[in-house]
Amino acid sequence: MIKNNTKKDQYLYKKSYLDRRLQHDVMDNGIAHIPCRIKDIDDIISKYSVKDCESLDSEFMNFIMNFIEFIPVEYPVVIQIIDPGLSQEEKRIICETIAAETDYLLGKTEEFLNLQKRRFTIMIAGTVISGLLLGIANQIFENVPLEFFYVLFWLFADALVRYLFIDKLDFKEEKIRMGRLASMEVEFVKEEE
Numbered sequence: 001m002i003k004n005n006t007k008k009d010q011y012l013y014k015k016s017y018l019d020r021r022l023q024h025d026v027m028d029n030g031i032a033h034i035p036c037r038i039k040d041i042d043d044i045i046s047k048y049s050v051k052d053c054e055s056l057d058s059e060f061m062n063f064i065m066n067f068i069e070f071i072p073v074e075y076p077v078v079i080q081i082i083d084p085g086l087s088q089e090e091k092r093i094i095c096e097t098i099a100a101e102t103d104y105l106l107g108k109t110e111e112f113l114n115l116q117k118r119r120f121t122i123m124i125a126g127t128v129i130s131g132l133l134l135g136i137a138n139q140i141f142e143n144v145p146l147e148f149f150y151v152l153f154w155l156f157a158d159a160l161v162r163y164l165f166i167d168k169l170d171f172k173e174e175k176i177r178m179g180r181l182a183s184m185e186v187e188f189v190k191e192e193e
Contacts, residue, residue, distance in 0.1 A: 022071065032071040033080040033187070034064060041090045044081075045097060054097040061101070064181070073176060076183065083188040095186045102182040109178040113171055120163050126156035 026032050038044060046057045068077060079098065086094070130153040137149045 018070065019072075026071065027075065030075060032075045032077045034067050034077060035080045035082065036060070036063070037082045039084055041086060041094065044094050054093060056097055056101045068177070068180065073180065076185075077180060078185045078187050080187050080189055082191050084191065086188065091188055098184070098186055099182075102178075102184065106178045106182040109175055113175060116163070116167070116171055120160070123156050123160040123163065127153065127160050130156055
């Protein structure tokens with residue numbers, strides 16, 4: 001049993017050395033390269049796409065999204081596609097589709113953030129109004145319990161504080177992540193024999 005606890009401690013204190021791993025595997029002169037091996041264009045472009053309205057294959061997109069999570073934000077990202085012999089037209093389609101798809105993701109994130117800002121404005125107004133009502137409740141509303149105004153005030157105040165100290169940082173990180181995706185470059189490299 002003692003030996004088992006020693007193994008648990010070993011696992012608990014194991015370090016990843018992620019920076020060193022990234023420097024070795026994907027970094028080159030301060031640029032992160034995400035290597036992608038494909039057989040043909042169908043590995044990147046969804047089989048449900050139609051000509052001139054292509055979209056990315058979900059498996060390919062998940063691969064990119066999962067990979068980019070490990071790369072520190074200060075490094076630009078290049079998708080390095082190991083070219084199995086794609087035509088210039090196929091390369092153009094891939095580049096344009098990646099750019100369009102990541103722009104859509106960035107736009108969706110921006111719309112979400114704008115919605116959150118509008119909600120934040122409503123929370124500020126609700127907090128101020130309910131605070132004022134709480135201050136004058138005894139004089140105007142004699143038959144309404146004061147607790148009602150306390151609940152109303154803290155409902156708005158709680159959402160306001162949560163946004164300011166928790167959600168706002170998460171939203172900023174998501175905007176950076178989507179901006180990063182939309183800023184990625186695509187590079188085609190020949191497979192080495």
